[in-house]
Amino acid sequence: MSADIAIATRPARPATLTLMLAGTALMGCMAMTPALAQSQPAAAARGIIAIPSQPLSAALIAFSRQTGIEIVVPSSVAAGKRSTAVSGPLTAQAALGQLLAGTGLTYRFTSATAVTIAGASGAVASTGAIEPGAIELDTITVAGGSMARGGPSEILIGPADLARINPSDARELFSGQPGVKVGGSTPMSQKVYVNGVEETNLAVTIDGSRQNNKVFHHNGTTLIDPSFLRAVRVDAGVAPADAGPGALGGAIAYETKDARDFLPGDGVGGFAKSQFNTNGAVFTNSLSGYGRQGGFDILGYGTFARGGNYKAGNGQEVLGTKSDLLSGLLKLGWEAPSGDRFQISHERVRDDALRPFRGNIGFITGRPVWEPRLRRYEIDRQNTVLSYSRTTALGWWDPKGVLAYSRTNVDTPIFERPLGASTVPVTYPGTGTTDSFNGKFENRFGLGSLGSLTAGVDFYKDKALYKDRNFRADEKASNAGLYAQARLTPIERARISFGLRGDRQWFTGTTGREWDNAGLSRNISGEFDLIPEHLTLKAGYSHVWGGIQLAENFIMNPAWNYGTGIRPATSDNVTAGLVARWQGFTLEGSVFRTVLDHARAARYAAASATLTREVESQGYEIGLGYAWEDGFVRAKYADVDVRIDNQRADSDTGTYLATPIGRIWTLTAAHTFKPYGVTIGADVEIVRDYKKVAPGSQPLKGYEVVNAFIEYKPLQLQNLTFRAEVKNLLDQTYADRATYGQEFGTVTPLYQPGRSFVLTASSRF
Numbered sequence: 093m094s095a096d097i098a099i100a101t102r103p104a105r106p107a108t109l110t111l112m113l114a115g116t117a118l119m120g121c122m123a124m125t126p127a128l129a130q131s132q133p134a135a136a137a138r139g140i141i142a143i144p145s146q147p148l149s150a151a152l153i154a155f156s157r158q159t160g161i162e163i164v165v166p167s168s169v170a171a172g173k174r175s176t177a178v179s180g181p182l183t184a185q186a187a188l189g190q191l192l193a194g195t196g197l198t199y200r201f202t203s204a205t206a207v208t209i210a211g212a213s214g215a216v217a218s219t220g221a222i223e224p225g226a227i228e229l230d231t232i233t234v235a236g237g238s239m240a241r242g243g244p245s246e247i248l249i250g251p252a253d254l255a256r257i258n259p260s261d262a263r264e265l266f267s268g269q270p271g272v273k274v275g276g277s278t279p280m281s282q283k284v285y286v287n288g289v290e291e292t293n294l295a296v297t298i299d300g301s302r303q304n305n306k307v308f309h310h311n312g313t314t315l316i317d318p319s320f321l322r323a324v325r326v327d328a329g330v331a332p333a334d335a336g337p338g339a340l341g342g343a344i345a346y347e348t349k350d351a352r353d354f355l356p357g358d359g360v361g362g363f364a365k366s367q368f369n370t371n372g373a374v375f376t377n378s379l380s381g382y383g384r385q386g387g388f389d390i391l392g393y394g395t396f397a398r399g400g401n402y403k404a405g406n407g408q409e410v411l412g413t414k415s416d417l418l419s420g421l422l423k424l425g426w427e428a429p430s431g432d433r434f435q436i437s438h439e440r441v442r443d444d445a446l447r448p449f450r451g452n453i454g455f456i457t458g459r460p461v462w463e464p465r466l467r468r469y470e471i472d473r474q475n476t477v478l479s480y481s482r483t484t485a486l487g488w489w490d491p492k493g494v495l496a497y498s499r500t501n502v503d504t505p506i507f508e509r510p511l512g513a514s515t516v517p518v519t520y521p522g523t524g525t526t527d528s529f530n531g532k533f534e535n536r537f538g539l540g541s542l543g544s545l546t547a548g549v550d551f552y553k554d555k556a557l558y559k560d561r562n563f564r565a566d567e568k569a570s571n572a573g574l575y576a577q578a579r580l581t582p583i584e585r586a587r588i589s590f591g592l593r594g595d596r597q598w599f600t601g602t603t604g605r606e607w608d609n610a611g612l613s614r615n616i617s618g619e620f621d622l623i624p625e626h627l628t629l630k631a632g633y634s635h636v637w638g639g640i641q642l643a644e645n646f647i648m649n650p651a652w653n654y655g656t657g658i659r660p661a662t663s664d665n666v667t668a669g670l671v672a673r674w675q676g677f678t679l680e681g682s683v684f685r686t687v688l689d690h691a692r693a694a695r696y697a698a699a700s701a702t703l704t705r706e707v708e709s710q711g712y713e714i715g716l717g718y719a720w721e722d723g724f725v726r727a728k729y730a731d732v733d734v735r736i737d738n739q740r741a742d743s744d745t746g747t748y749l750a751t752p753i754g755r756i757w758t759l760t761a762a763h764t765f766k767p768y769g770v771t772i773g774a775d776v777e778i779v780r781d782y783k784k785v786a787p788g789s790q791p792l793k794g795y796e797v798v799n800a801f802i803e804y805k806p807l808q809l810q811n812l813t814f815r816a817e818v819k820n821l822l823d824q825t826y827a828d829r830a831t832y833g834q835e836f837g838t839v840t841p842l843y844q845p846g847r848s849f850v851l852t853a854s855s856r857f
Contacts, residue, residue, distance in 0.1 A: 141187040142540035143178045146584050149625060151175035151191055152209075154541070154581075159184040164208045173197075201356075239323045239347055241579070242587065244617040244632035245667045245684065247272065247326040251353070256762060256773065258801070258815060258852065259318040260367070260376065260397075263828060267799075268775055270730035270756040271328055271713055275743075275830030277844045278413050280443040280471050281452040282312040285830050286328050288709040288734035288753045289341035289686060290746070292641075293663075297336060298346045299437060299477045301496030304528040304554045308502050308646040309747045310450040315441050315473045315500070317419040319365070319378050319395050320348045329665035329686050330617055330632035333575040333591030334534060334546050339613075340638045340663040341686050341709075348439060350423045351382040351389035354856070358385050363393075363856050371848035374399025374415045387428065393421040405825035405846035410454065412466045413842075416445035431484030440474040452832045454840040462510055462517040470503040490536040492548075499527040502645070506560055522560040524645030529553045534575075543580035549573065558645040565648040568600040571639060577615075588618040597639035597660070601701065602650045607657045611637025630682075631668040638662060641692040643701070644748060652694075652701035659690040659704060678717045685710040691749055707750045708735045723763030731755045733784075740786040743832045751830050752792060754782035769807045774800040779829050789835035795826035797844075815852040823847040 143154045152163050152175075161184055176193045188199055188207065199209045240248050247269060249257075259265040262282045263274040276282035284291040291313050296303040298316070305313045327335060327343040335343035354361055360383040367376040380393035399415035419442070425435040446466040448454060455465070480493040501523065508518040534548025550573045557566040577591030596610040617632030638661040669682025688707040694700055711733055717726035732753035734741040743751045757780075762773030775798075782792040798821040804814045823846050833839035 141178055141182050141184075143175065143187075143191060144541050144584075145175055145177040147625060148173040148175050148195060150584065155184075155188060155191055158538070159187070161207055239325050239345065241325075241332060242589070242619075243327045243332060244330055244619070244630045244669070245328040245342070245682065247328060249324040251322055254318070254321060254323075256771075258817070260369075261318065262312075262314075262316065265318050265321075265324065267777070268726070268728070268758050268760045269326075270728050270758045270777075271732065272326060273751075273753060273756075273828065273830035275751065275828050275832060276312055276452050277410070277828070277831070277842050278415075278443075278447070278451075279315055279417060280312050280445075280447065280469060281310075281842060282315075283452075283830065284313065284344065285751055285753070286326060286342055286344070287684060287686060287711065288732045288741070288750045289688070289707065290748055290750055291344060292748050293338075293341045293638075293661075293688060293691060293707075295331065295336035295339035295343040296346075297344075298439065298475050298498070299348055299496075300345075300479060300494040300532070301475050301477045301498050302336060302528045302530040302552050302554075303475075303498055303500075304526045304552075304556070304642070305473065305500045306556065306642060306644050306748060307500055307524040307526050308451075308504075309644055310452050311469065311471060311502055312452075314346075315443060315471055316346060317395050317417070317421075317441050320393060320419070320421045320439060321346060322349045322353055323347045329667050329684050330615060330634045331636075331665075332589060332615060333577045333593040333613065334548065336532075336550065337552065337571050337573050337593075337595050338636075338638045338641075339634075340636050340661060340688055340691070342665070348421055348423070348437065349391065349393070350425060350435070350437075351384055351391040352425075354380075354382050354391075355384045355389075359383065361857060363854070365852065365854035367850060367852045369399065369402075369848055369850045371845045372399045372402035372413070372415065374402075376415070376417075387426055389423075389425045389427075391421070391423045395419045402845040402848070404843035405820065405823045406843075407846070410843055410845075412446055412448040412451075413845075414445045416443060418442045418444075427483060431482045433481050433483050434479070436476075436478045438474070438476045440472070442470070442472045444468070444470045448842065452842055454842045456833075456840075457838045460509070462515065463507055467505055467507070471500070472502075473500040474498070487538045488535075490538060491533070492535075493531070493533040495531040497527065497529050499525065501525045520561045522646070523558070525555075525557045526642070526645060527555055539580070541581070543578065545576065545578045547576040550575070554642060556642040556645050556648065558648050563650055565602040565650040567602055567642050567648065569597055569640060569642055571595055571597040585621040585624060586618065588616075590614075590616040595637060595639060599640040599658070601654050602648055602652050603654065605654055607640070609639060609660045611639070611660060611662070613637050626673055628671045629669075630671065632666070634663075634665045636663045636665070643692065643694040647694065647696045649696050649698060649701070651698045653698050654701050658692065658702045661688060661690045661692060661704070663688045676719050678715070678719075680715045681712065683710075683712045688749075693745075693747070693749060705737050705745075705749060707741075707746075708738075709733070709750060711753075722766060723761070725761040726759070728758045729756070740784055740789075742786040742789050742835050744836070745786070751832075752782055752785065752835070753829060754784075754792070755780040756829070769805040771803045771805075772801070773803075774798065782829070785835050790837055792829065792834050793826070795824050796822060797824055797826070798822055811856040813852075813854045815850075815854075817850040817852070819848040819850060820844065820846055 156163050173195045175191045178187045178190045199207050201207045261279045266272040273285045274282050292306045325345045329342050331339040331343040363380045365378040376397040378395040382391040397415040397417040401409050401413045421439045423437040427433040447469045475498045477496040503523050505519045506522040510517050530552035532550035537545045553570045555568045573595045575593030579589045593613045598608045600606050613636045615634035619630045621628050640658045665686045667684040671680040686709045690704040691707050693703050693705045711731045713730040715728040734750045741750050741752050757778040759776040764771040777797045779794045781794040799819045801817040827841035827843050831841050834841045
């Protein structure tokens with residue numbers, strides 16, 4: 093497997109072992125069978141492996157990085173042990189055996205890319221499933237690459253987290269992360285904000301494909317079906333050079349599943365899942381089939397959701413919130429005996445229903461009477477990716493190539509003032525389309541126990557187009573980039589990462605005028621173990637050149653006056669923090685600051701094409717957690733202050749830039765009753781009142797939301813899972829803090845659903 097594999101940790105704990113709850117680990121491998129204990133192809137692949145003798149936890153991290161194999165080890169067996177040195181052209185299986193020599197530990201492969209390690213008493217169940225109370229190193233492998241890379245502010249949501257959360261939309265996907273807020277209550281209206289910065293200022297990818305989704309400010313940005321996801325990585329603020337161009341406020345990388353996540357070797361199978369939500373009577377059904385044979389693998393996955401409008405906590409029906417979602421994923425892969433792997437995938441999500449006239453707002457008082465309360469929005473996002481990698485990396489040769497095309501299309505009727513004495517508005521279809529043809533080729537140069545150097549080239553060709561019966565307008569941007577990122581372990585107690593990238597961009601405005609610009613981006617970050625395995629200091633800095641950002645489709649104007657041109661956007665990000673661990677406890681704290689200069693904020697007016705703003709987000713986050721054999725509890729607190737042009741941010745000025753956040757608490761806990769196959773859990777979000785608003789704005793109200801679940805997996809039928817959840821237990825009437833318009837007295841925001849009961853049943857066969 094790729095040598096560029098890093099351990100994915102809980103937020104802000106890069107490259108460290110992380111305590112996981114019992115049920116999380118159990119659900120992450122819920123359908124493993126005894127057949128998974130067989131030796132897997134990944135274990136038999138031979139590569140150059142170099143790991144010096146060191147504390148076992150650090151050695152396992154290095155092993156996972158160099159082989160791409162996910163490791164799960166019981167919390168009681170790793171502490172206090174030291175590994176044996178490993179060096180040479182070895183299979184992963186042989187290398188792991190040498191590394192564990194003399195420790196008294198054993199190992200067992202549970203999938204093609206995962207292994208569990210047990211002590212003398214054994215921590216691996218007879219079914220091959222991971223026992224609760226394990227430490228999980230959430231290494232994520234896709235086409236020979238690595239999801240987790242150990243950045244100073246990295247957040248990784250791995251397979252076990254996704255199984256525990258059971259998300260139905262982006263807001264639930266990032267639950268428990270106070271620094272990541274998602275505004276909007278329906279998938280079509282949701283936008284992701286990282287430390288208050290809107291996601292179009294981040295490098296967002298799906299399976300390595302760049303996303304260019306700035307279509308309409310009343311729609312969401314990246315419409316995605318969480319059921320397809322294997323993992324999500326967020327680099328908050330400081331991002332590495334190989335995260336891609338335009339990582340002004342960091343990066344978000346989504347990775348979807350493939351057949352190897354379900355089958356350890358040759359065979360066929362399927363997965364079915366049905367869910368019912370009482371609030372709106374929403375039925376969601378997923379079905380997949382997959383197979384592997386002689387180096388070939390295929391996965392087909394589909395989801396559809398249908399249901400009515402939901403009710404808010406006040407008992408009132410929220411119009412325009414019906415569920416009408418259809419999504420699909422198809423992946424084909426082939427791996428040659430040499431280890432060369434080729435994969436092609438196509439993923440598509442479509443939402444087509446009546447929504448509020450402005451899709452992310454409940455209602456605005458004082459609007460013209462001829463504007464309807466609802467109108468139809470059709471949103472269609474698709475992503476096609478062709479990738480190449482090697483699953484048997486050999487020292488200096490560990491390549492990865494991606495060629496991709498992504499597109500988002502929004503169709504909605506445009507309503508204009510009635511003509512003459514008529515009371516019927518003039519209406520006609522309006523269409524916005526953004527797309528990106530993009531790719532990259534990079535190679536990871538293994539430097540043995542010192543670390544690695546990744547170097548490559550990438551490009552994109554983005555276009556934003558709006559058209560209706562009256563006019564057509566488009567902007568285009570093409571970019572070529574060259575980058576390198578080193579990830580080194582110069583001494584046992586220190587990890588350092590630094591990188592540089594250069595970009596040249598060619599921009600074409602709606603009038604056909606062209607400009608070209610170039611700039612450099614740089615980053616450096618590191619960790620130092622002040623007390624090995626107990627106290628770690630971390631810090632990072634980046635300066636990013638982002639080029640000229642494309643405008644939103646629905647406000648583009650063919651008569652824009654660009655003057656002498658638009659200044660390219662740049663940013664500076666800094667973060668620092670400490671992580672302390674002791675006997676299952678974890679205490680962490682970090683501070684951050686992000687400043688975006690010349691972030692584009694174009695409006696329709698002819699003179700507003702070149703409008704840019706300065707965005708500043710700063711604050712801190714504190715977390716405390718404890719894990720025991722059968723569960724965990726985690727509490728986090730974030731305080732985020734966002735300013736635009738040195739004034740308090742508001743959600744309208746911050747369109748496609750940033751939004752007010754304030755103070756947020758999250759509490760997450762879960763426990764597994766192993767003898768019964770039952771896991772229970774709950775999460776709480778407390779958002780405080782926000783009174784430091786922009787002049788003329790009204791304070792933002794706080795809220796408290798409680799969710800809980802119980803999950804049952806019959807001990808004798810591990811392929812079945814039954815789950816019951818209650819969401820918004822307190823039946824609060826609220827809009828998520830990142831939802832548009834709450835600070836304006838004329839706006840009724842898009843409220844979140846009131847109390848909801850959700851029943852889920854799933855089966856693998």
